[in-house]
Structures are given as C-alpha cells and as structure tokens.
Amino acid sequence: MASLSSTQRLVVSIAVLASFVTFLDGTVVNVALPAISEELGGGISTQQWVVDAYLITLSALILLAGSLSDAYGRVLIMRIGLIAFGVASVAVAAAPDPLVLIIARAAQGAAGALLVPSSLALITATMRGPVQAHAIGVWTAFTTAAQLVGPLMGGLFVDFLTWRLVFLINVLPIAVNLFLLGRLRLPEHPRGAKVDWFSGILCAAGLGALVFALIEQPRLGWSSPAIWLPLVGGITMLAGFLLRQARVPHPLMPLDMFRVRNFGWGNLATLFIYAALSLNGFVVVVYLQQGAGLGATEAGLASLPITILMILLSSRAGAWAGKYGPRIFMTVGPILMGLGALLLLTVGIEFNYWWQVLPSMLVMGLGLSITVAPLTAAILGSIDESRSGIASAVNNAVSRVAGLLVVAMISTIVGGMLDLAGFHSAAIVTAVLMIAGGLVSWIGIRRNPVEADAAEVGA
Structure with missing residues (x-):
C-alpha cells in the first residue's frame, strides 16, 4: 500500500472491514447449515431460506442503500449499517426456531445492504486510475478472503463450540471499524434526500x-x-x-449507466460469474458434510487453497489490470474457474479430497484471483465519481441477485437431492456459467479511458 496516502490507507482499511463483515456472514452460514437443520429442524428448503432470506434483503435494499449513500453521505450510512448489523447478528445467534432465524437473517441482510456500496464508494470517490485499481485489488483480496475463509471459521465453531457463535464472529471487526470511522476526516457533499x-x-x-x-x-x-x-x-x-x-x-438503478460499455457488459459478466460462485460455495460445503462424510471444519478447510491464492494474487491482479486493462483477466479467469469446476466431476463414491477436490480448488483459486479485482475496477472505473455509490450498489446488487436466484434453484439443479449425481450436475452448471462469464467479458470489456490515460502518464 506504499502508493497510497495515509488517508487513502485509512479509507481502504474501513472499506475492507465494512465489507468483510457482510461477506463473511454471507458465506459462514453455508458450513453451519447441516447443524442448524439438525437442531432447529427442516430439510433443504429451510437451508435455502436461511441463505436466501439474507440475500433477498441484501440484494433488494442494496440499491436503496446506494442512493442513501449518495444522498446522506457514505460515512453516516456505513455507521448506521454497522450498528444494525451487530444487533441483527445477536438476534440470529439467539433464534429459538427456523422462523425467527430466517427473519433475523433478513434483518442482517438489510443492514449489510448499507455497508457494501458505501464502502466501495469511499474508494472510488477518493482514488482514480492505477491507484484506484490497486486499492480495489487490496479490498478484493481481503473481502473475498472473508467469503472464502468463512466456511473454515464456521466449521471450527460448529465442531468445537456451537453454530450460534458463528454469527457473532463479526462483533470485533464491527467495533474496530466504528473506531476507525471516528478518525476519518473526509469531506463529503451529500446531494439531499431524493430517494425512491x-x-x-x-x-x-x-x-x-x-x-x-x-x-x-x-x-x-x-x-x-x-x-x-x-x-x-x-x-x-x-x-x-x-x-x-x-x-x-432519481432512480435507484439508473438505466442509463448500462449504456456505458464496461458497466453494462461487466454487470452481465458479474451475473454469470457470481451465480456460479454462489452455486459452487453452497453445494461443495454442504455435500462434503452430508455426502462425503467430512466434519464441518474439514469441509471449511476444503476451500482454504482459494483463500491463500486470493490473498497472494488479488492485489497484484488489480495492479496488472490498471496497467494492461481488465479484458484479458476477466476472460481467462472465469474460463479457468469453469475448468476447475469440471474437475469436481472426478469426485466419486470412494472420496479422496487430495485427488478429487484439491486440484479444482487450486485452478478455481487462480482463476478467481485474476478475475475479481479487474472486474470491479472495470465496472466502477467506468462511472463518474459523483455516482460511485449507486454504481457500486448496482454491481453488488447484480452479484447478490445472481447468488439469490441460483440458491433458490438448487433443488432443481441437483434434482431434488444433493447426492453424488446432484453434486456432478451442480459442477456442470457452475462450469457453464463461469465460461459464459469469460466469453461475455471478451466480447464486451474494453479499457476505461481514465485508466488508459493514467497508464500512459505512468509509463
């Protein structure tokens, strides 16, 4: 982060922590689903609702939150979101039955919707060009790591403590971020309360x-x-x-933004890629427990190679995208992830993680590492700073809606039961979605003019 000023480093830290709690809670639940179902009752339908109740409010309200961020100021909206998220997390942990749990998860999603667009908007509002690409790479590395390390942390809590404590993991980062927000001195110019x-x-x-x-x-x-x-x-x-x-x-989702080439095509690529990531994240963690017989911690550890690769490569990939443009990375990365998903077809009745799952995790981790930061930079870098909040919100809404719909369709995708045949069907659908995302990127993505000019100046 040597190229960032002290204020910019503080902004990135705040953005990372704010998004961290949202993404962590969105994925940590997957590994806890079997334990939740065992204690509170319900089959795959209840498991789907525990995931999708969170995603429904997160997806739907993230657009509203983007407008609120631009209207009232990003720091204020983020502070409200952090406090509300902490309260909702306690309610989830204390839920006595599936209905209360699902309602509390919906409340969590509503609070999370306030965090993601305001956090990315802080970055896009204070940085441009290669510096912004580098900052987004750092943000991507840590927030995606939160999504991927979530199953491991959840597994440890499920196996050695209780699934209820899984939802209290975010209390510490929330407290730290509230403290950092108090130190941030960033001039903001709210546009007024014109919210639809x-x-x-x-x-x-x-x-x-x-x-x-x-x-x-x-x-x-x-x-x-x-x-x-x-x-x-x-x-x-x-x-x-x-x-x-x-x-x-004053629309929540200004349709004219989709006429900007990288924004429109980038969000279409996002739809395919994040649908595939959500499908893969749900199916792998649940199948490894219910089908392959692994413990919750072992199932969480399965995705650790992806986490390591993301931490090592995402920041670098963001810088590369700022220098060479995002198109090649957004094409090769998803196709690699699609090939990684197809490697899961080697999983058989005689289960072996090292030969049947690890190769897939390595290939998918490499592909994801070179995809996410360039994707985010290409989309948000194409929109003017004054609309950074709503641009971030739209892109995040697209990714959450993609996950929301594919999780809702899991029963159909796996044929009603997550057995070995269903697992293989999910792997094929994941691969098709990933490859589609890569092809869409190749067709539609070009270099943002601001990035090209900045790269020429740097050269």
Missing part, C-alpha cells in the same frame, strides 16, 4: 415472491396457486420496478 422508496419496496417484494416460488416449487409443484401466483406477482413487480427506473427523476 417505492422502487425499493417493489424490488424487495418482487425478489421475495420470485424466490419463494423457486424454493418451494419442488415441494408444491408449478401447478399450485401457492407457486404460480407469487411467481407471476414477483415477475410483475420486478418489471414494474424496471419501468419505474426509466421514468422517475
């Missing part, structure tokens, strides 16, 4: 209804009114949301 609350309600209700239909469909069937009515209602509300964005003066 009705659009936020349409988006949240539409996603919730759609996800309900997708999760419960294997149990009730498409012909059930309890399925097709929410499905039609959800699609209608989401269509209304998009139509409203084209007409209101």
Whole structure:
C-alpha cells in the first residue's frame, strides 16, 4: 500500500472491514447449515431460506442503500449499517426456531445492504486510475478472503463450540471499524434526500415472491396457486420496478449507466460469474458434510487453497489490470474457474479430497484471483465519481441477485437431492456459467479511458 496516502490507507482499511463483515456472514452460514437443520429442524428448503432470506434483503435494499449513500453521505450510512448489523447478528445467534432465524437473517441482510456500496464508494470517490485499481485489488483480496475463509471459521465453531457463535464472529471487526470511522476526516457533499422508496419496496417484494416460488416449487409443484401466483406477482413487480427506473427523476438503478460499455457488459459478466460462485460455495460445503462424510471444519478447510491464492494474487491482479486493462483477466479467469469446476466431476463414491477436490480448488483459486479485482475496477472505473455509490450498489446488487436466484434453484439443479449425481450436475452448471462469464467479458470489456490515460502518464 506504499502508493497510497495515509488517508487513502485509512479509507481502504474501513472499506475492507465494512465489507468483510457482510461477506463473511454471507458465506459462514453455508458450513453451519447441516447443524442448524439438525437442531432447529427442516430439510433443504429451510437451508435455502436461511441463505436466501439474507440475500433477498441484501440484494433488494442494496440499491436503496446506494442512493442513501449518495444522498446522506457514505460515512453516516456505513455507521448506521454497522450498528444494525451487530444487533441483527445477536438476534440470529439467539433464534429459538427456523422462523425467527430466517427473519433475523433478513434483518442482517438489510443492514449489510448499507455497508457494501458505501464502502466501495469511499474508494472510488477518493482514488482514480492505477491507484484506484490497486486499492480495489487490496479490498478484493481481503473481502473475498472473508467469503472464502468463512466456511473454515464456521466449521471450527460448529465442531468445537456451537453454530450460534458463528454469527457473532463479526462483533470485533464491527467495533474496530466504528473506531476507525471516528478518525476519518473526509469531506463529503451529500446531494439531499431524493430517494425512491417505492422502487425499493417493489424490488424487495418482487425478489421475495420470485424466490419463494423457486424454493418451494419442488415441494408444491408449478401447478399450485401457492407457486404460480407469487411467481407471476414477483415477475410483475420486478418489471414494474424496471419501468419505474426509466421514468422517475432519481432512480435507484439508473438505466442509463448500462449504456456505458464496461458497466453494462461487466454487470452481465458479474451475473454469470457470481451465480456460479454462489452455486459452487453452497453445494461443495454442504455435500462434503452430508455426502462425503467430512466434519464441518474439514469441509471449511476444503476451500482454504482459494483463500491463500486470493490473498497472494488479488492485489497484484488489480495492479496488472490498471496497467494492461481488465479484458484479458476477466476472460481467462472465469474460463479457468469453469475448468476447475469440471474437475469436481472426478469426485466419486470412494472420496479422496487430495485427488478429487484439491486440484479444482487450486485452478478455481487462480482463476478467481485474476478475475475479481479487474472486474470491479472495470465496472466502477467506468462511472463518474459523483455516482460511485449507486454504481457500486448496482454491481453488488447484480452479484447478490445472481447468488439469490441460483440458491433458490438448487433443488432443481441437483434434482431434488444433493447426492453424488446432484453434486456432478451442480459442477456442470457452475462450469457453464463461469465460461459464459469469460466469453461475455471478451466480447464486451474494453479499457476505461481514465485508466488508459493514467497508464500512459505512468509509463
């Protein structure tokens, strides 16, 4: 971080910690799902809801949070989000039954929605060009590591303590970040409270209804009114949301941003790549416990090679993308991850982690390391600083919606049961989604003019 000023280093630290708690909590739950199901009851449907209740509010409200960040100031919104996230985490840990747990998880997601766009917006508002790419690389390394180390930490808590403590892991980073926020002296210029609350309600209700239909469909069937009515209602509300964005003066998701080449194509690539990451993260951790018979800690350790590679390479990949442009990295990285997913087809009835899973983790870790920082820099670097909050929110919303929908469809993807055949089906779908993300990047991504100019000056 030698190229960053002291204020910029503080900004990156705050952004990392704020996003860390959100991403950690989004993934740490996967390894705890079997233990939660065993104690509180419920099968794969309850497990899906524990994950998706968080993602529904995070995905839907992150757009609203992006507007709030620009309207009221990033530091204020982040401070509110941190406090609310801590309170919701305690409620999750104390949940006596699945319903309370799911409601508390939804509250966590709502609080998390306030954190991610405001954290990245702090970076994009204070840095540009190669410095911004380097900072985003650092942010990516640590926040993605949070997503990947989550299963390991969760496994240790599940095996040796209790799954309930898994949700209190973030208390310390929340406290530290509140302290750092008090030290940050950053001039902000809030634009006023012009926030489209009705659009936020349409988006949240539409996603919730759609996800309900997708999760419960294997149990009730498409012909059930309890399925097709929410499905039609959800699609209608989401269509209304998009139509409203084209007409209101201050939209939550300004559609004109998608006319910016890297922003539009980059978000399409994000949709494919993060759907694949969410599918793989859910299926691998749960199958290794329920199918391969590993303990929670062992299942969490399975993804450790990805974490190590992310920490070692992400910052460097961000700097490379600032120098050479993001297109090649966003193409090669997802295709590598797709090949890594196909290596999981070697998993058989006679399970061996070292020969059947580790090669996949190494290849996927390499691909992920060279993808995420260039992807983030390409998308956010293409949008003017004055709209950095909403740009960050839109990109994060796309990634969370991708994960939300694919988790809702897991029962369909695996054929109703996460056995060996279902695991192989999920690996194939993961590979197809990853390769699609790489091809979309090759077709659509170009170098941002600001990055090109900065690179020429640096040369």
